[in-house]
Amino acid sequence: MALDPLDVLRTVPLFKQVPEADLVAFARLVRERRRPRGGMILSQGDPGDALFLIRSGQVKVSVVAEDGREVILSVLGAGSFFGELALLDDEPRSAHVIAMEDTVLLQLHREDFRGRLKLSPELSISLLRELSQRLRRADDTIASLMLLDVNGRIANLLLELAREEGGETGTRITRRLTHASLGQMVGASRETVSRTMRNLVLRNVISVTRREIVLLDIQALRLAAQRAI
Amino acid sequence: MALDPLDVLRTVPLFKQVPEADLVAFARLVRERRRPRGGMILSQGDPGDALFLIRSGQVKVSVVAEDGREVILSVLGAGSFFGELALLDDEPRSAHVIAMEDTVLLQLHREDFRGRLKLSPELSISLLRELSQRLRRADDTIASLMLLDVNGRIANLLLELAREEGGETGTRITRRLTHASLGQMVGASRETVSRTMRNLVLRNVISVTRREIVLLDIQALRLAAQRAI
């Protein structure tokens, strides 16, 4: 249970290219934080002075409108990090981050992080690569919001979720997400998600059990997701 | 006309923090390219082996669906750069880039760029900052697509466009954009953009002349853009 922070750092993809010596330096700088399910980790608008690595658990990055409607920008699990934007460009936090399960984090303060960044080009490059990927995903989301109907966006999301947890042709989603959450990810109401998923089940494209979604017909999903409506 | 590439590099915000010596090295590596209005600069799916700096002109970054509908992810002008994603994460080009006017570019090849990146932490940090900003904007776009109606999204876009060319409280948009282009940026049809803009003019929120849009009532625009519908 009381894992050495250093061992945790070694499992973080962001640090894969970073030399061992740098990791040791990092390990001395991080601090463990815990948040219960539902707990707020950071809030939109706050000044950002720390980066977080997820040791275990799951968090959502979301934006909340005045009337309470919520948009989930991403869901991150163990090995991911967040909070880097505010460190890099000195702007306030751009979104809320909320624990979806009991979560253990490693916190790294701005100056410590920036200091390592200057000294370790490998770290910069890993980080650049990761931000590039996030930017691609964001652009992809924008394009699907503009080009696809709800059915296509849900197909897209299911493929993406399966890929994240099961490699290139992942076919199972075990992460537990409510219809409401799925709706907040694709910009649809809970009711519409419910009807759309029902439809996919009836057409034998997916199967849904209590704690997992299985993608039965990936081809059909790809078609719905790629096809411009 | 035949400006020294070095002088151009000095004007690029990305290079502001980069030491003069590095710029000199860069200047020797870049190559000038020209594209006429409408010309394709790079295509979605291509392997990416170069980064481009815009010396003059204007380009759009866009994704085109099978049926021809187009989504404009961003419009970039002199001093901006593009093509960095494929260099950083080795994935294919994520979108098309097309010249909206006759455009002059400086092209920098992958290996030259990567080499400088390893040697110049200042460059990495500038780039990280720039990618952070782009990620914020992308997230913002996603949130407005999900939370705002077309009126709000257009208000948002107008504020953003004015800010880009006129500082914090910019109030003029001189860049020439058709209603169709605006629609492709906010996910709305040309007709709806037309009707919405007309409405803003009637309410004295903006004024539109042949070659500029003036934001008369920024407060009203902010209200429409921030308010969750």
Place this chain on the structure above:
DNA sequence: AATGGACGGTGACCGGGATCACGGCGCCGG
């Protein structure tokens, strides 16, 4: 066992915005 809360299923309704259709206008090159 009972109760309450979270979650999913489904019908009814209706409204924002896409689409279709057409017309007008300014600017271009011949």
Place this chain on the structure above:
DNA sequence: CCGGCGCCGTGATCCCGGTCACCGTCCATT
């Protein structure tokens, strides 16, 4: 000067999906 073309304005129609309303089911707690 005059067709042609790119762009904008506007009405009519239609439908996807949001919203409201209500119910059933599954836990979790007492």
